[in-house]
Amino acid sequence: MSAEAFGDVRREELLIHVICGLLDGCRHVAVGTMSPIPGSGALLAREKRGMRVTVLGSDLPEHRSDGGMELFDMAGQGRMDAFFLSGGQIDGQANINLHGAGAYPNMKVRWSGAFGSAYLYFEVPRVILFREEHSPRVFVEQVDFISAPGVSPPGVRRRGGPHALVTELCLMMFDRERARFSLASLHPGVTLEEVRDRTGFDFDAPEEPPTTGLPDAETLALIRGPVAHKIAEAYPEFGRAVFGVEAAA
Amino acid sequence: MAMIESVEALAARVPDGALVAISKEPFVPMALARALIARQARDLHVVTVPVGRLAVDALIGAGCVATVETSGVSLSEYGQAPFFSAAVKEGRVRVKDATCPAVYAAMQAGEKGAPFIPIRGVIGSDLLKHRPDWKVIQNPFEADEDPIVLLPAIQPDVAVLHVAEADRFGNLWVGGLHHLKTIAHAAKRTVATAERIVEGNLAADPAKAPNLVSDLYVEAVAEAPGGAWPMDAPGFYGIDDAAMRAYAATARSASRGEGGEGWLDVITPAQAKAAQ
Numbered sequence A: 001m002s003a004e005a006f007g008d009v010r011r012e013e014l015l016i017h018v019i020c021g022l023l024d025g026c027r028h029v030a031v032g033t034m035s036p037i038p039g040s041g042a043l044l045a046r047e048k049r050g051m052r053v054t055v056l057g058s059d060l061p062e063h064r065s066d067g068g069m070e071l072f073d074m075a076g077q078g079r080m081d082a083f084f085l086s087g088g089q090i091d092g093q094a095n096i097n098l099h100g101a102g103a104y105p106n107m108k109v110r111w112s113g114a115f116g117s118a119y120l121y122f123e124v125p126r127v128i129l130f131r132e133e134h135s136p137r138v139f140v141e142q143v144d145f146i147s148a149p150g151v152s153p154p155g156v157r158r159r160g161g162p163h164a165l166v167t168e169l170c171l172m173m174f175d176r177e178r179a180r181f182s183l184a185s186l187h188p189g190v191t192l193e194e195v196r197d198r199t200g201f202d203f204d205a206p207e208e209p210p211t212t213g214l215p216d217a218e219t220l221a222l223i224r225g226p227v228a229h230k231i232a233e234a235y236p237e238f239g240r241a242v243f244g245v246e247a248a249a
Numbered sequence B: 001m002a003m004i005e006s007v008e009a010l011a012a013r014v015p016d017g018a019l020v021a022i023s024k025e026p027f028v029p030m031a032l033a034r035a036l037i038a039r040q041a042r043d044l045h046v047v048t049v050p051v052g053r054l055a056v057d058a059l060i061g062a063g064c065v066a067t068v069e070t071s072g073v074s075l076s077e078y079g080q081a082p083f084f085s086a087a088v089k090e091g092r093v094r095v096k097d098a099t100c101p102a103v104y105a106a107m108q109a110g111e112k113g114a115p116f117i118p119i120r121g122v123i124g125s126d127l128l129k130h131r132p133d134w135k136v137i138q139n140p141f142e143a144d145e146d147p148i149v150l151l152p153a154i155q156p157d158v159a160v161l162h163v164a165e166a167d168r169f170g171n172l173w174v175g176g177l178h179h180l181k182t183i184a185h186a187a188k189r190t191v192a193t194a195e196r197i198v199e200g201n202l203a204a205d206p207a208k209a210p211n212l213v214s215d216l217y218v219e220a221v222a223e224a225p226g227g228a229w230p231m232d233a234p235g236f237y238g239i240d241d242a243a244m245r246a247y248a249a250t251a252r253s254a255s256r257g258e259g260g261e262g263w264l265d266v267i268t269p270a271q272a273k274a275a276q
Helices: A011-021 A036-049 A069-076 A117-123 A192-197 A217-234 A236-243 B007-012 B030-038 B054-061 B082-089 B100-112 B178-186 B241-255 B269-275
Strands: A028-031 A052-055 A082-085 A089-091 A126-130 A162-166 A170-175 A180-186 B019-023 B044-049 B065-070 B094-097 B116-119 B135-138 B147-152 B158-167 B189-198 B218-223
Touching: A011 A036, A011 A126, A011 A162, A011 A217, A028 A036, A028 A069, A036 A052, A036 A126, A036 A217, A052 A217, A069 A117, A069 B100, A069 B178, A082 A117, A117 B100, A180 A192, A217 A236, B007 B030, B007 B189, B007 B218, B019 B178, B030 B054, B030 B158, B030 B189, B044 B054, B044 B100, B054 B065, B054 B082, B054 B241, B082 B241, B100 B116, B100 B147, B100 B178, B158 B178, B158 B218
Parallel strands: A028 A052, A028 A082, A082 A126, A126 A162, B019 B044, B019 B158, B044 B065, B065 B094, B158 B189, B189 B218
Antiparallel strands: A162 A170, A170 A180, B116 B147, B135 B147
């Protein structure tokens, strides 16, 4: 699956809709850098349900915060209900690796680093893992380096952790007690076998998984209208490429 | 009273081997980074607050850096940081991996003059295995099991900042970028470039006074319009997309020894203009 659409619904629009559906009941959702689809999902949830959304990298007044520190302090106090993380590798226990492939420190391939993950994964109740590329090189049995662990032993204080995983193929939910993913829905046209083939870890799945629902006309109008214009402010290229809109000057 | 001098003179105030704090964007001190490269600074221990972008990658590319203490170095939407990734892979730069709130917290301990600060999370991350200076203790205020990480304070030798405005006393106006205050407070010395140096005393302006790095902390200032270019300085200019792309491409080649000799020119204003 690449850039193809589902009828008149673009792949990005489906993912935005799926992410929005994971944010029910949140009061404050924050979105890190390089996350136009999660950012759009959060902005859609705001259009529908009126929550507060902080999009890092946006200079709109509603997204401004007190320099870089306040966001982490908000999380540490429980004032952030959802956040998004990703990984160069993600394993079946929801450990994420943002550091690189191979043996640390002189890794075969070195990526950027942990960013805020080693903290936010513990402090934000609902962390949504988002990685479009669904392949065995990303979804591995065991990550080469644990930038942030999916679960913690009893005794370690942890209010947050992994909630769901959204990819180009499917939606999975994470069970923290069992430290396992389970398939929740397959995007239209995707088979369970395809997901198994392209996932390096074992996961639970119903015999006949449901199909991910498409956004309705009203939702699509919100995505293509106010959401597209807001996200283009932080991600001009994404706004142009996906929605054909320019950021407000 | 801070000295008002040239960017080159500021760079001379950053000695080889110094622990140097550099902030994330916006207002990345690119003019100062270029001056450090020009003076062939060596063995710097760069701490990125909390992440590093173009300035840190270029300093590594020019051989100025021995150690980088960071929560992540990348060119963001322009991809991985080529010189950083190559240098870490080849073991030419020692990396002390951190996580964003840990860098901020350790800087806050530094500004308080406190020896350490606790932080939640982190336990179970492989970061801990490679940071022997980070300790896990039992929370002394809790009877039940409650392990928590302690971070040693960071007190940089020099904070290297770029800001929107400075005055002739050395007050730096940072707008909403309050972490720049924390960096300056934590550092032993601060040198800064500013988009402009204004007449009068910024501390006398009630709208600006709450958002100043006070001159008490600032050793020297240089006026450097375009001092963050090709990164962004909101209110002055946005990111220079063409220059960033040119850097990402040339630095990538250069980091692999496959050409890319012009990587420094594409982020040097005079050369970049001449090339157009």
